[in-house]
Amino acid sequence: MSNLSKSLIDGLVDELEPVKTIKPTAGLLVAGGLTLTAMAAVATALGVRNDLAMGMADEMFFLRSGILLMLGLATAFAAVNLARPGVGNLNRGWIWALATASLFPITAVIMSLINTPPVEALRPTQGMLCLAVSMISALGIGSGLTMWLRQGAPTSPERAGWLVGIASGALGAAAYNIYCPFNDIYYIGLWFTLPVLASAIIGRLVVPKLIRW
Amino acid sequence: MIANEETMRHLMVKAQGGDKQCYASLLAECEKWLRRYYARKINPSAIDDLVQETLISLHRKRASYDPTKAFLPWLAAIGRYRWIDSLRKIYRHDHDELYEEMVADPQEESVSAKVSLERLLGMIPEKQAEVISMVKIEGLSIAEASEQTGQSESLVKVNIHRGLKKMSALIESE
Numbered sequence: 001m002s003n004l005s006k007s008l009i010d011g012l013v014d015e016l017e018p019v020k021t022i023k024p025t026a027g028l029l030v031a032g033g034l035t036l037t038a039m040a041a042v043a044t045a046l047g048v049r050n051d052l053a054m055g056m057a058d059e060m061f062f063l064r065s066g067i068l069l070m071l072g073l074a075t076a077f078a079a080v081n082l083a084r085p086g087v088g089n090l091n092r093g094w095i096w097a098l099a100t101a102s103l104f105p106i107t108a109v110i111m112s113l114i115n116t117p118p119v120e121a122l123r124p125t126q127g128m129l130c131l132a133v134s135m136i137s138a139l140g141i142g143s144g145l146t147m148w149l150r151q152g153a154p155t156s157p158e159r160a161g162w163l164v165g166i167a168s169g170a171l172g173a174a175a176y177n178i179y180c181p182f183n184d185i186y187y188i189g190l191w192f193t194l195p196v197l198a199s200a201i202i203g204r205l206v207v208p209k210l211i212r213w
Numbered sequence: 214m215i216a217n218e219e220t221m222r223h224l225m226v227k228a229q230g231g232d233k234q235c236y237a238s239l240l241a242e243c244e245k246w247l248r249r250y251y252a253r254k255i256n257p258s259a260i261d262d263l264v265q266e267t268l269i270s271l272h273r274k275r276a277s278y279d280p281t282k283a284f285l286p287w288l289a290a291i292g293r294y295r296w297i298d299s300l301r302k303i304y305r306h307d308h309d310e311l312y313e314e315m316v317a318d319p320q321e322e323s324v325s326a327k328v329s330l331e332r333l334l335g336m337i338p339e340k341q342a343e344v345i346s347m348v349k350i351e352g353l354s355i356a357e358a359s360e361q362t363g364q365s366e367s368l369v370k371v372n373i374h375r376g377l378k379k380m381s382a383l384i385e386s387e
Binding site: 001 | 228229230231236237240261264265268269270272273274275276277278279280282283290293294298
């Protein structure tokens with residue numbers, strides 16, 4: 001061993017303090033806590049959809065909520081597990097969740113080809129609100145996840161970027177979802193897909209720079 | 214000689230708890246392991262710097278080691294990350310292509326799997342581990358392994374197949 005290595009090791013040993021190992025569940029709690037906070041903010045600022053407030057929500061609301069939350073949870077789980085490098089941390093369940101979530105836009109496209117939807121079905125004004133609120137929520141959730149990942153040692157920053165982006169986009173959309181009163185497939189296929197897609201791209205571009213170590 | 218997986222894992226767990234003596238031993242072993250790891254990857258003149266950078270990363274990121282998992286794959290992942298990072302600094306203009314290529318390299322995954330081979334062999338039935346070691350690691354023929362272990366040739370083949378399948382499942386579940 002060279003003298004330089006030996007003195008480096010001596011220095012590192014001197015600095016040693018006990019550490020608590022990183023637990024991915026803590027990262028999931030961060031994502032979950034921020035999602036609940038975003039939902040509370042949406043409920044306070046915009047309110048909740050009328051049928052939900054009356055306890056008689058439409059079945060499409062439950063389908064949409066379930067799929068967005070499942071996608072967000074599966075991708076957040078895969079993302080936080082990247083904080084601990086090692087063999088076999090594949091966690092590919094998120095791919096199936098993403099495939100399931102893509103049923104909404106795929107169905108919307110197929111239905112559009114069969115019956116051209118009226119332009120008003122796309123509701124651009126309300127859709128822009130959906131996109132904006134979902135993205136603001138995603139920004140908060142994604143920032144929290146990124147900060148949490150920084151304490152770990154993610155060895156695949158690009159993959160982590162995609163996952164953080166998809167997770168925060170899906171959870172952000174799930175937060176707005178409690179207000180959104182629309183149930184038709186055209187609206188959901190467009191305006192609930194866009195925040196996930198945009199957030200995924202932003203995550204891929206921004207997150208890797210922030211989590212390199 | 215470099216300490217084995219179990220010893221290094223034990224030292225790392227103690228180091229996470231603040232045991233300086235174990236940490237000093239661990240870092241000395243890691244230094245040797247990393248030298249060998251980088252020997253076939255980079256210019257010999259750059260090994261010293263890279264080993265030292267990796268030891269610093271190990272120190273900074275020691276909380277990211279999961280004590281229930283194998284240690285050497287974790288060290289290999291840290292080492293590989295620092296190696297790719299050093300190449301990225303050299304070839305910054307080619308960063309994205311280079312990085313994705315390295316991360317996606319299945320050969321690198323197999324390197325990580327190999328370092329935990331010893332531990333995995335300890336987790337499958339002895340008869341299966343025995344014939345896998347003989348045929349897949351030492352390079353003996355099926356007939357030679359059959360003669361040495363007293364298992365029939367077909368049983369040797371079955372045990373290799375079942376053992377490898379179990380080891381794959383163990384790697385996936387880790």
